[in-house]
Amino acid sequence: DARASLETVARALGADSVKSLEYTGTGVEFALGQSQTPGQRWPRFNLKAFTRTVNYETASLRDNRVRTQAEDPPRGGSVQPVRGEQRQISVVSGEHAWNIAGETAIPAPITLAERQMQLWTTPHGVIKAAITNNATVQGRIITFKLPNGVPVKATTNAAGLIEKVEATIPNPVVGDQPVEVTYLEYRDVTGFGAVKFPMKIRQSAGGFPTLDLDVTDVRTNVAADVPVPDGVRQAKSPYSVVTTQMVADSVWFVDGGSHNSVAIEIDRGRRTAQRRAGAGRDLGSPQLAPAKPIRYVVASHHHFDLSGGLRAFVGEGVTVMAHESARAYFERVLATPATIQPDHLAKSGRKPTVESVRDRRVQTDGTRIVELHRIAGNLHADSLLMVYLPKERLLIQADAFTPPPANTPPPTPPSPFSVNLADNITRLGLNVDRLLPLHGRVVPLADLHRAIGRSPSPTTP
Numbered sequence: 001d002a003r004a005s006l007e008t009v010a011r012a013l014g015a016d017s018v019k020s021l022e023y024t025g026t027g028v029e030f031a032l033g034q035s036q037t038p039g040q041r042w043p044r045f046n047l048k049a050f051t052r053t054v055n056y057e058t059a060s061l062r063d064n065r066v067r068t069q070a071e072d073p074p075r076g077g078s079v080q081p082v083r084g085e086q087r088q089i090s091v092v093s094g095e096h097a098w099n100i101a102g103e104t105a106i107p108a109p110i111t112l113a114e115r116q117m118q119l120w121t122t123p124h125g126v127i128k129a130a131i132t133n134n135a136t137v138q139g140r141i142i143t144f145k146l147p148n149g150v151p152v153k154a155t156t157n158a159a160g161l162i163e164k165v166e167a168t169i170p171n172p173v174v175g176d177q178p179v180e181v182t183y184l185e186y187r188d189v190t191g192f193g194a195v196k197f198p199m200k201i202r203q204s205a206g207g208f209p210t211l212d213l214d215v216t217d218v219r220t221n222v223a224a225d226v227p228v229p230d231g232v233r234q235a236k237s238p239y240s241v242v243t244t245q246m247v248a249d250s251v252w253f254v255d256g257g258s259h260n261s262v263a264i265e266i267d268r269g270r271r272t273a274q275r276r277a278g279a280g281r282d283l284g285s286p287q288l289a290p291a292k293p294i295r296y297v298v299a300s301h302h303h304f305d306l307s308g309g310l311r312a313f314v315g316e317g318v319t320v321m322a323h324e325s326a327r328a329y330f331e332r333v334l335a336t337p338a339t340i341q342p343d344h345l346a347k348s349g350r351k352p353t354v355e356s357v358r359d360r361r362v363q364t365d366g367t368r369i370v371e372l373h374r375i376a377g378n379l380h381a382d383s384l385l386m387v388y389l390p391k392e393r394l395l396i397q398a399d400a401f402t403p404p405p406a407n408t409p410p411p412t413p414p415s416p417f418s419v420n421l422a423d424n425i426t427r428l429g430l431n432v433d434r435l436l437p438l439h440g441r442v443v444p445l446a447d448l449h450r451a452i453g454r455s456p457s458p459t460t461p
Contacts (some may be wrong), residue, residue: 005137006130012160014195015124020055020224023197027213028070031078032205033173033304037382038329041208043076045069048085050213053224054119056128060093060226061119073416075379077303077399081415091226092116098232105229109237110172110308113148113341117169120146121181123162123198126154149340161186161196168340172308175338175346179205189218244288245442248392250368252288253436259305260438262387262396265289266365294318296363298372300398300438301381302326310334314352315344323374324356326383357385373428375400378420386421388430395430397421398438401448414452422448 010016026049030042049066065088074080089100090108092115099106120129126142129152135144142154150169157163164182171177183198197218203211245253250265265288297313299322300306307330310320314334322330334352338345363370369391375384378400386397400421425432425445432445449455 002135002137003131006127006135006142009142009156009160009162010127010131012196013124013127013162014190015127018124018195018220019057020053020222021122021124021197021218021220022051022053022222022224023215023218024049024051025201025213025215025217026050027211029065029067029212030208030210031076032210034077035208035302035381036075036379038302038326039332042210043074043078043080044071045078045082047213052122053222053226054122054125055224055226056125058093058224058226059116059119060091060224061115062089062091062224062226063118064089073379077305077380080380080417083411090115092119093226093228096228096232098229105232107232107235107237113150113169116146116148117150117152117167117179121152121154121165121167121179123183126152126162126165130154151340159186161198170338170341170343171304172311172343173304174206174333175311175336175343176340177206179203190220195220247434247436247442248389248394250289251389251392251394253442258439260436260440261309262436262438263288264368264370264387264389265292266363266368266370267292296321298322298385298387299326299330299383300385300396301383302329303381303399306398306438311338311343311345315346315348315350317350319353319355321355321357321361321372321385323383323385324358327354327356329383330354373424373430375421375424376427378417378424380417386424388428388432390431393431393433394436395425395432395434395445396436396438401435401451402437403435403440403443403447404451410451410453418448419452419454422452422454 027047028044029047030044032042035042045067047065048068051064053062066085067082068085069082091098091100092112097108097112097115099108119125129146130142130144133144133146135142140156145151150167153166154162155164162183164180167179168176169179182202184200186196186198189195189197199215201211201213201215243255247253252263254261254263296319297310299310299320311334314320320330331352331354357372359374361372371388371390373386373388375386378384380399384400386395388395399417401418435443435445435448
C-alpha cells in the first residue's frame with residue numbers, strides 16, 4: 001500500500017507536525033554553470049552563513065546566504081572576485097520567483113522550476129509532495145512528479161528517513177538537467193523525538209557538486225510568511241522587453257536588462273526564397289533587419305547566463321560560433337533533450353551546428369570586417385571570445401569588464417579579468433574607441449583603463 005508506506009516515512013520524519021521550518025549552516029557552494037573550463041566543475045565559494053526558510057502551507061522558500069571568495073586567483077564566473085562578504089537572497093512563493101537586492105525585489109521567473117524543486121526536495125517537503133501527488137513506492141524508492149512536470153525519486157534509509165532525492169529539472173542551456181541531494185546524520189531537532197532533520201546536506205547538478213552544508217540549527221513551525229511583492233506579481237517577463245541603440249551603421253546594441261546582445265548586419269549577397277520567407281524571424285528582439293536572415297550567433301563563452309539563448313537560435317537553424325575549447329561542450333549540451341518543458345529546439349527537431357574559433361577568425365562581405373579574437377589567459381573562462389569591428393572601432397566582450405554605474409570608485413585591487421582584457425587589447429593592437437559589454441552600458445575605452453588604474457598608452461585613443 002503506497003499510501004501506508006508514505007505515511008510511515010512521514011511519521012519517522014515527524015513531517016505531519018511540520019508546517020514550516022528554518023535551518024542554518026555553513027559550508028561551501030559551487031556556482032552552477034560558471035566553470036572556468038567547459039565541462040569541468042563549478043567554481044567554489046565559502047558559505048559563511050546560510051539560512052533557508054520554508055513554508056510548506058504556502059509553497060514558499062527563502063534562501064539567505066553570505067559567501068566569500070574561496071579560490072585565489074579567482075577562476076570562473078559568478079561575480080568574481082568577491083570583495084569581503086557578498087549577501088544573496090533568493091525567494092520563491094507559489095508560481096513567483098524573485099531575488100532581493102537591498103530593498104528591491106527583482107523578478108527571476110527563469111529560476112521558478114529550480115526553486116520549486118529545492119522546496120519540495122527538502123526531507124519533509126519531499127514526503128509531503130509524494131503524498132499529495134500520488135507517489136508510487138517500490139521497496140525504499142518513492143517516485144512521483146511535481147505539478148510542473150519535474151520527476152522526483154526519493155530513497156529512504158534503513159530507518160525510514162529520506163536519504164537521497166533525485167530530480168530532473170528544465171535548464172535553458174543544457175535541456176534536462178539531473179539534480180541529486182543527499183541527506184546524512186539525522187538528529188532529533190525538537191528534543192523529544194518528534195521531528196528529525198539531517199545535519200549534513202550535499203547537492204550536485206549535472207554530475208558536479210553545488211552544495212556541501214553542515215547544518216548548525218533547525219527550528220520548526222517558525223513564522224515564515226513570504227508574501228509576493230506587488231511589483232513581482234504584476235511584472236511582465238523581464239526577458240521579453242528589450243531596447244535597441246544603433247551604435248554604428250547596421251550595428252545595434254540590444255539591451256535586455258541584465259544581459260545584452262549585439263546585432264551586426266553583413267550583406268553577403270545571398271538571397272533565397274526560403275530565407276526571404278522567414279529565416280530571419282524575430283527571436284525575442286525587435287526586427288532590425290527583417291530582410292536579412294540570422295546565420296551566425298557568436299557565443300561569448302560557455303557560462304549559462306551568456307548562452308541561455310543558444311538553443312532557440314539552433315532551433316532556427318542558426319550556426320553557433322564558439323571558441324574551440326567549448327566546441328565539443330556546446331555540441332553535447334545543445335544535443336541534450338528537453339523533455340520536462342520542451343523548448344524551441346526540442347520542438348524543431350534540428351541538430352546543432354557549431355563552428356570553432358581558435359585565436360582569430362574574420363567574417364567580411366568586402367566592406368564590413370568582423371574579427372573574432374580569443375581573450376587569451378583570462379581565468380574567467382577558457383572559452384572567452386571578443387568581437388572587434390576595426391572600421392567602427394568597437395569591441396564587444398562579456399564579463400572581462402562590466403562597467404559599474406557612473407561615478408563609482410574603481411575596485412581595489414582591480415579585477416584580474418579586466419586587467420587581462422586590457423592586456424589582450426594591447427597585445428593584439430586593437431584600435432578601440434568604445435566597449436559594448438554584454439553586461440552594463442556602452443562606455444569609452446577610458447573607463448576600462450580607469451577601472452584598472454592604468455593610463456592609456458600613447459597609441460591608444
